[in-house]
Amino acid sequence: MNEFDQLYREVILDHYKNPRGHGVMEDADADAEGMNPLCGDEVTIYVRFGEDSDTIDEVKFSGRGCAISQAATSMLTEMVQGKKASEVAVLDKDELLDEIGIPLTPIRLKCAMLGLTTLKVALHKAKGTPLPQGLAGYDDLELS
Template structure:
């Protein structure tokens, strides 16, 4: 394990202990909740869109769970600001794993991608592509 890996682990721990963009957002255009029942992680994301109804202006989240799931939600909330809904739909789990910068076991990958799945499913519901009450990473 190299020095770079330690840096990423510290970054994950920092985002877990001091989450960015944590809290509910009044008047969000998109709200969606998801869970990882295997680990007990829950995340609810709030997205406010710009006037073009395509560009993400603000992203907040609330949730509870392991360090990976909550740090991933915090980091993703920063990453999504300014992106278009199309760009978010094109993200995949490798983008999240790269963002975290550490190797993850298959079980931890589900924790890491929960926030991304919640965001993508919330967008799909907003655009009428999907009907879901909740996202799960089973």
């Protein structure tokens, strides 16, 4: 497989060109904005909880950015659907990376993690729980 096909796998290009859960959610129960100032990726994540106020009923995202950041966020919305907020708030990044399934340089890793990190910030903000180590101090997230 050549370099292009390794990084821009068909599934990545599919999510990039047809992002799932793309759009703005009015009256979201949780939301946060994230940006990667290095390359100008921006993402806002919106979450609606189910009746138990914990199960993630719906996730949407808006923003713009490179294929990796947008596809990873799109894949994330599918992954977390129906999961408990408390599980997602501590979701290991490797779970998402396995799903993305492509080799990433440290710089592109930031693109791939933008959606997940922003989602975690949104959930912690909504639940009033302290942000995990590494995210403390961020309200609206800036990864740099």
